[in-house]
Amino acid sequence: MTDDVRRQEQPLSGETPPFVQSALRVFDLSLSQMLWSRRTIFMVLVVGGPVIVAFILRALVLFAGDVDAGLLMSGSDLFGLMFWVFYLGIAVPLMGLFYGTALIADEVEDKTITYLFTRPISRGAVLVGKYLAYLVCTGFVVLPSLMIVFFLVTPLLGGSIGAGFPDLLNDLGLLAVGLAVYGAVFALAGAAVKRPLLAGLVFIFGWEPGVLMVPGYMKQFTVRYYMQGLAPHSMPADDSVLGSVLAFLQSAEVIPSTLMSLTGLAVILVGGLGLAIWLVERREYVLEQ
Amino acid sequence: MRQTRYFLLCASAVLLLGLCTGLFAYFNRGSALAVSVSGPLELAYVPAGATVVGYANVREVMLSNFRERIRQVAPDGVGQDALQEYLGLDIERDIDHVLAFMAPGGEGTPAGLVMFRGRFDVTRLEAAARRAGGTVSTYGDTRIVSAEAAEVGSLAMAFMQPGLVAVGDLPTVQQAVDRGDGGASLVDNAEMAALLEQVEDGSNAWAVGRFGDLNLLDVIPDDVLSRMPAVSFFAVSGRINGGLTGALMIEGRDEEAGQNLRDVFRGLMALAKMQTAAQPGLQTMLDSLRLGGTGALVTMSFWLPPEALDFIFSAPESGPAN
Numbered sequence: 001m002t003d004d005v006r007r008q009e010q011p012l013s014g015e016t017p018p019f020v021q022s023a024l025r026v027f028d029l030s031l032s033q034m035l036w037s038r039r040t041i042f043m044v045l046v047v048g049g050p051v052i053v054a055f056i057l058r059a060l061v062l063f064a065g066d067v068d069a070g071l072l073m074s075g076s077d078l079f080g081l082m083f084w085v086f087y088l089g090i091a092v093p094l095m096g097l098f099y100g101t102a103l104i105a106d107e108v109e110d111k112t113i114t115y116l117f118t119r120p121i122s123r124g125a126v127l128v129g130k131y132l133a134y135l136v137c138t139g140f141v142v143l144p145s146l147m148i149v150f151f152l153v154t155p156l157l158g159g160s161i162g163a164g165f166p167d168l169l170n171d172l173g174l175l176a177v178g179l180a181v182y183g184a185v186f187a188l189a190g191a192a193v194k195r196p197l198l199a200g201l202v203f204i205f206g207w208e209p210g211v212l213m214v215p216g217y218m219k220q221f222t223v224r225y226y227m228q229g230l231a232p233h234s235m236p237a238d239d240s241v242l243g244s245v246l247a248f249l250q251s252a253e254v255i256p257s258t259l260m261s262l263t264g265l266a267v268i269l270v271g272g273l274g275l276a277i278w279l280v281e282r283r284e285y286v287l288e289q
Numbered sequence: 290m291r292q293t294r295y296f297l298l299c300a301s302a303v304l305l306l307g308l309c310t311g312l313f314a315y316f317n318r319g320s321a322l323a324v325s326v327s328g329p330l331e332l333a334y335v336p337a338g339a340t341v342v343g344y345a346n347v348r349e350v351m352l353s354n355f356r357e358r359i360r361q362v363a364p365d366g367v368g369q370d371a372l373q374e375y376l377g378l379d380i381e382r383d384i385d386h387v388l389a390f391m392a393p394g395g396e397g398t399p400a401g402l403v404m405f406r407g408r409f410d411v412t413r414l415e416a417a418a419r420r421a422g423g424t425v426s427t428y429g430d431t432r433i434v435s436a437e438a439a440e441v442g443s444l445a446m447a448f449m450q451p452g453l454v455a456v457g458d459l460p461t462v463q464q465a466v467d468r469g470d471g472g473a474s475l476v477d478n479a480e481m482a483a484l485l486e487q488v489e490d491g492s493n494a495w496a497v498g499r500f501g502d503l504n505l506l507d508v509i510p511d512d513v514l515s516r517m518p519a520v521s522f523f524a525v526s527g528r529i530n531g532g533l534t535g536a537l538m539i540e541g542r543d544e545e546a547g548q549n550l551r552d553v554f555r556g557l558m559a560l561a562k563m564q565t566a567a568q569p570g571l572q573t574m575l576d577s578l579r580l581g582g583t584g585a586l587v588t589m590s591f592w593l594p595p596e597a598l599d600f601i602f603s604a605p606e607s608g609p610a611n
């Protein structure tokens with residue numbers, strides 16, 4: 001048996017609160033709920049991993065003595081590599097996926113969306129409030145994690161905290177932008193698709209890396225393409241023969257300029273979130289019994 | 290909820306503490322140059338308009354096992370015995386570091402100076418110069434030994450300070466002496482000072498320069514200059530310690546030039562990797578190449594392991610077949 005949930009008519013007795021106030025109210029309610037949910041365990045694992053790796057690296061250098069002659073990179077390079085692989089490659093897209101798709105999909109799955117949408121606030125404000133809670137929740141976990149990794153890894157093997165600090169600021173900003181953009185993309189997926197998690201996983205681990213490897217314009221339809229243009233650290237090189245062939249093929253490819261990257265990310269963010277709001281405002285969610 | 294507030298406070302504290310510490314480290318970091326040159330003394334002699342400045346910490350290089358490799362290539366120590374006999378100079382022990390620069394000269398010719406910091410037998414050096422037809426004079430408080438060379442004009446050697454000898458053409462040496470007495474120098478040039486900041490900490494050899502001024506030096510033919518990529522600045526630094534680590538920073542004239550340079554380097558790296566698949570010594574170096582940079586900036590770092598250095602130094606012995 002199903003029950004159609006339709007938009008509640010505005011109460012006659014009171015006025016609808018303004019959009020921003022409504023969104024902040026939903027944000028207030030959602031933040032704790034989001035922070036202390038089961039997903040927190042996943043989030044701790046994702047951002048705790050790099051911190052543990054950083055501690056291990058630190059211990060290795062501390063106890064192994066003079067290892068700099070045998071290593072290919074300095075502490076700054078190591079940090080850059082960890083930033084690319086762990087944070088931009090894994091943590092940010094995965095968090096955007098798991099939290100972004102859950103903004104609406106979880107409420108539908110838990111059949112609690114009725115209670116949200118029957119409140120005298122716009123549906124868009126619900127989505128925006130939850131999106132803001134997602135940003136704060138993930139941002140306050142990922143950014144301190146990156147900060148700890150920076151201070152653990154950068155001073156190793158001749159690296160300098162002072163010299164690397166501007167890059168850290170850039171990295172922190174990039175993570176925040178990445179969380180915001182991926183969150184918007186997956187909020188749209190959560191609002192539009194029935195199985196958003198599966199679609200998101202295909203997007204992150206199939207579409208984005210696949211399209212980025214192939215020469216052509218299709219990479220403009222990925223988030224990572226625009227993130228590359230803002231990253232101060234060099235991307236880790238693929239040393240395999242296939243990597244060399246791909247690098248040769250891509251030698252004519254253009255990494256987007258800073259302005260183009262910022263514009264691209266802004267378009268994705270505003271477009272994704274705007275479309276998600278538009279969909280949520282109009283769509284009828286059918287709760288399965 | 291109380292635990293949410295505590296969590297947000299803790300996370301904010303970590304961020305704030307990290308930012309403050311990083312900011313403190315950023316503003317109090319020692320200049321890379323101060324680490325390498327043991328003080329800014331030599332830079333005071335470099336003109337503000339210098340085009341290229343280079344530095345090598347000879348002492349550190351000679352103390353490393355790189356010295357053995359040099360000996361393999363040049364068993365006679367690059368004329369070491371002759372220098373020891375005539376000048377009393379042992380390059381491996383007596384010279385700490387070398388700083389050199391090139392700047393546009395007065396009559397369209399480049400002006401250059403090489404400064405050696407170390408331990409010198411001044412009397413013996415002067416005597417050797419006199420024997421070669423040189424004359425000793427005093428310029429200000431500085432003793433200068435000069436000799437006429439047919440093609441390059443007057444060559445001069447000045448004892449700028451105890452343990453600091455400058456060699457170059459006479460006018461440049463005299464200008465350096467004047468500059469040491471309080472004239473404008475490289476450290477007053479904000480552009481070059483910022484470029485020096487790009488030198489990697491702990492480097493024992495580096496060079497920085499402005500490509501835009503190369504035509505003023507008149508050492509590179511115009512047609513070659515016109516074909517060179519649109520580069521504004523470069524900074525290259527390296528550290529020899531067993532292997533050789535290095536970093537190169539190039540700034541293009543604009544974002545397009547930077548992008549073109551990155552594309553060229555990326556293509557060359559890919560091509561080189563494919564062509565050196567059967568040479569493990571070079572493959573390791575190519576694998577260590579890291580290309581980066583955004584906008585007009587191109588950065589590249591590399592690491593040559595001892596095996597790759599062995600391979601390179603053995604190449605001349607192996608002959609053209611290799």
